[in-house]
Amino acid sequence: MGATQQIYNKLYHCYGSQGWWPADTVFEMMIGAILVQRTNWSNVEKALCQLTPYLSPEQLEALPMEELEVAIRSSGFYRQKAKRIKAFLHWYKKYDYQLAHLRHVETETLRAELLSIHGIGAETANVLLLYAFQRPVFVVDAYARRIFARFGLDMPEKEQVFRLQVETECVLDTEGFKEFHALIVQHAKEHCKMKPICSGCPLVDECERRGV
DNA sequence: CTCCAGGAGC
């Protein structure tokens, strides 16, 4: 078994099923994916709460930029994020804001389209592919890099190389990759912080920083 | 009060 599959198994065994992403609708999930860029989830929750009356593509499209900025202020970088949300909506409108209209699009094609949207980078594209468009992709984020590096894996700097490595090695379907990302977030928050809390960590045996 | 965690674009 590959090392990345081992990490998944151990995290799953320790923390159990996570049931991500936390959102009532797919559209709310999409907006959350942009808001959470370089931000903690509690700040995103406050922003989503302010956006509650506008959580449909049509209403967000109609919402003036200034009002959108005020509403999402708590998520940080609110000026860029307001533009990014509008840019995403502009793209999504080509598909009549219909998830079903994207179902037949190849994953790689869809990824390229998402990456062409101003403000959607590799990580946000993967999060959207996984949780909104139900594609089996591994989300490369700061947490995954940290956890995998401490596990002793040599980490490709390039996102695509890292992602393909995990996707090839792990036998997971879409639901499995959703769990994997959620488990990585959970583990990073509970144990594998910048300053790690190694007591009770499910990965201590393999970790390079064991006992720190 | 200062500091820190957290993606993307230029």
Next chain:
DNA sequence: GCTCCTGGAG
């Protein structure tokens, strides 16, 4: 490698 920002921790 710098800029964009907040809320919570220290």
